[in-house]
Amino acid sequence: MGMGSGANGAAAAERLHGWGTRVNATSQASEATAVRATHLDLTSAEDRVLVAAFLAGSHDAFNVIVARHQRQVYQICFRFVRNHEDAADLAQDVFVRAFKGLKNFKGNSTLGTWLYRVGVNCCLNRVATKRPATEPIEESRHVDQRADDPLRAVVRGEKAAQVRRAIAKLPPKQRATLLLRVYQELSHEEIAGILGSSVGAVKANFFHALRNLKRLLQS
Amino acid sequence: MTTHLSAREFVDAIEGGLTVDRQRHLDVCAACQTEVETLRTIVVDLDSDADLPEPSPLFWEHFQSRVNAAVREEAMVPSRAAWWRTLPGAGAMRTWLTAGATVAALVMVTAIYLRAPVDAGRPVDAGAALEETVVPDEAALVLGGAEWEFVSGMLETLQEDDVRRVLTPSRNAVDAAMGNLSESERKTFLRLLQAEMVAGME
Numbered sequence: 001m002g003m004g005s006g007a008n009g010a011a012a013a014e015r016l017h018g019w020g021t022r023v024n025a026t027s028q029a030s031e032a033t034a035v036r037a038t039h040l041d042l043t044s045a046e047d048r049v050l051v052a053a054f055l056a057g058s059h060d061a062f063n064v065i066v067a068r069h070q071r072q073v074y075q076i077c078f079r080f081v082r083n084h085e086d087a088a089d090l091a092q093d094v095f096v097r098a099f100k101g102l103k104n105f106k107g108n109s110t111l112g113t114w115l116y117r118v119g120v121n122c123c124l125n126r127v128a129t130k131r132p133a134t135e136p137i138e139e140s141r142h143v144d145q146r147a148d149d150p151l152r153a154v155v156r157g158e159k160a161a162q163v164r165r166a167i168a169k170l171p172p173k174q175r176a177t178l179l180l181r182v183y184q185e186l187s188h189e190e191i192a193g194i195l196g197s198s199v200g201a202v203k204a205n206f207f208h209a210l211r212n213l214k215r216l217l218q219s
Numbered sequence: 220m221t222t223h224l225s226a227r228e229f230v231d232a233i234e235g236g237l238t239v240d241r242q243r244h245l246d247v248c249a250a251c252q253t254e255v256e257t258l259r260t261i262v263v264d265l266d267s268d269a270d271l272p273e274p275s276p277l278f279w280e281h282f283q284s285r286v287n288a289a290v291r292e293e294a295m296v297p298s299r300a301a302w303w304r305t306l307p308g309a310g311a312m313r314t315w316l317t318a319g320a321t322v323a324a325l326v327m328v329t330a331i332y333l334r335a336p337v338d339a340g341r342p343v344d345a346g347a348a349l350e351e352t353v354v355p356d357e358a359a360l361v362l363g364g365a366e367w368e369f370v371s372g373m374l375e376t377l378q379e380d381d382v383r384r385v386l387t388p389s390r391n392a393v394d395a396a397m398g399n400l401s402e403s404e405r406k407t408f409l410r411l412l413q414a415e416m417v418a419g420m421e
Contacts, residue, residue, distance in 0.1 A: 057406065059287075066286050070279065078271055088278070088285075095286045096293055100417045160268040167268075182265050188230075200227055207226035210261045217264065 043067075047111035054102055062102075066095050069112060072184070073119050079179045080123035082164060090126060094119045109193050116180070117194045124172050166216035173197075174209035181206055224251045233258050294416065 042050065042064045050068075053061035073094050078087035097118050105114055167175060176195060180186045181202075186194070188202045195202065221244045224232060231237045232245060232255045245251050400408060 055410075057409070062290075063283060063287070066283055070282055074274070074282075075271060084272070084274060088274075088282070091282070092286055092289050096289045099286075099290045100293070103414060103417075156267050159264065163264055163268045178265075182262065183269060203227040203230040207230050207258075210258050213261050213265075214257060217261070 048107060051102060051105060051107070051111060062099060065098070065111065069115050070095075072112060073115055076116060076119050076179065076184060077123055079183055080127055080175075082168070086126070090119070090122050094122050097122065109190075113186075113190050113193055116184070116186070116190075117196075120176050120180070120194055124176065127172060127175075162217060163213075166213050169216055170209055170212055174205050174212065177202055177205040178209040178213075223248065224254070229254060229258060233262060 042053065042058075042060055045053070045061075045064070047065070047068070050061040050065050054065065070091065074087055074091040077090035077094070078084070081087050081090060094115065098115060101118070105111070109117075167178065170178065173195065177191055180191045180194065181188070188199045188206075191202045192199045197205075224237075224241060224245065228237060228241055229251075231241075232251075237245060245255065397405065397408075
């Protein structure tokens with residue numbers, strides 16, 4: 001029974017995959033025709049148009065979404081995990097989740113904010129299960145290139161490492177609030193939408209994050 | 220003297236969004252001024268870590284295909300919980316299974332109720348009552364002859380061939396069914412199928 005149903009299931013899946021490919025191809029072809037007809041280039045289309053096109057079956061639209069938002073998603077992931085490999089894995093995970101969950105995107109916020117929300121959730125889950133004991137080598141190697149004076153660059157690099165260590169010790173929600181506010185420069189309203197809390201709670205979290213940082217940097 | 224700034228107001232203060240009324244307090248309150256200055260210093264310190272190491276251009280070129288591969292891989296992995304959903308007649312089978320489970324649950328509850336000792340009116344001896352609650356009457360959980368007959372009778376009506384016919388797709392059945400669909404119906408079907416597969420994976 002198990003073997004039989006497995007084989008039948010595989011055959012059914014193969015047939016359905018075949019149909020999926022054919023229907024997808026048809027869908028993409030009609031999508032492409034529509035795009036040509038309206039002179040609409042997906043790469044310059046608004047996010048909501050891309051989402052609609054993706055939900056209608058255009059994988060190209062999803063590719064444009066990835067290309068457009070990959071940097072911001074990667075950056076927030078990097079802020080949390082502080083190493084390239086984990087950040088790249090997390091960013092990939094964010095887009096896989098987005099692929100599966102875009103049908104639930106209601107358009108109440110911007111797509112960027114929604115992707116931030118998915119990203120922050122992924123990151124909070126990751127840091128909850130995996131906490132690096134020490135700072136990765138690639139991070140400590142990173143020296144700010146903006147300073148002309150090498151000594152100033154080193155001092156600034158030391159300060160940055162100190163700040164990173166302190167941020168890593170913050171409670172997850174304070175950490176997320178701080179990173180989104182200071183480095184991603186999102187508004188308190190946007191952060192509230194991402195973290196699912198009120199603007200007041202976001203401001204309070206930000207205040208406590210700064211207070212805790214002060215304590216951590218002094219100790 | 221007014222109250223000191225709250226946590227939220229301190230954030231407004233360092234970001235220049237304090238109300239006129241509270242700004243008036245800040246102008247004359249040394250303690251609040253010190254706190255605001257400290258917070259501003261921390262924000263300046265944070266700026267020292269503003270820059271991130273930029274991945275190579277090759278990474279961005281590769282990232283897109285990496286995401287696509289992961290998406291394809293996710294779509295190909297069958298969900299253990301939803302494998303039977305792909306079989307024809309799965310919807311009807313789910314209904315029958317639900318109905319069967321409900322009947323079985325009802326039979327169990329009835330059996331337990333009928334077998335329970337009828338002693339509700341008897342005065343309760345505290346010690347004895349404790350023993351009775353700690354040690355359940357196992358006999359009450361076993362189906363009696365009549366109840367078991369009912370359940371086994373139901374199961375006997377299920378013929379092996381019937382089960383096999385429901386679980387096994389006939390040759391070309393899916394293709395034939397799909398062939399009868401219009402273009403828009405196929406699109407809708409595909410969308411629903413993808414949604415179902417995604418739901419199954421979650």
